Amino acid sequence: MSTELILASVIFVAIGLILVSVFALSKFVGPNNENSKIKNTVYESGVSNPVGTTNIRFSVKFYLVAISFLLFDVEIIFMFPWAINILELGYYGLFKMFIFMGLLFAGLIYIYKKKALSWD
Template identity: 85%
Template sequence: MSTELILASVIFVSIAFILVAVFMLSRFVGPKNKNSKIKNSVYESGVTNPVGNTNIRFSVKFYLVAISFLLFDVEIIFMFPWAVNVAELGYYGLIKMFIFMGLLFAGLIYIYKKKALLWD
């Protein structure tokens, strides 16, 4: 058996032991709350007695806006490193960023034409 394998095994077993010990310690040391009527009651946004049916369907536009936000938010992850290295990339990097921004702009136009941003 190699020393790397023995070291990896010892580290794995040590981490597993530490995790089990932490969970057991938190179970014994942590606060113990008995089930009570107040603890098990419904509480939503400051309202203790909800009114109406909770099985209502949401509009798909909520999800479209959320996905659109994520799409355009993730673009910043790609733009920041480009902005830091723009001098090193030169015109080639500038052209690639214009293509990237053009594709994102085309996506924004598509979302606008599908009227996903309108709240009727």
């Protein structure tokens, strides 16, 4: 066995033992307020007594807007390197980017026609 493997395994075991001992020590040294009334109450965004139930359903529109944002936000990741290397790519790169932007524009038209961005 190589010395690097032995050293790595000793470090791995030492880190594991340190973590276990820290968690065990915090259980005994830290405060123990398991049955505290304040600890078991609901606290949500500064409101101590929330109104309504937590089982409400969200509209699908929230998810459609989020996915649309991600779709059109990722295009920036592809456009940044293209904008930096536009002189090296020449007309061929410009043509490819027009195709890419055309597909994204077609997707935007599709989303607009399906009325995914309109709120009722």
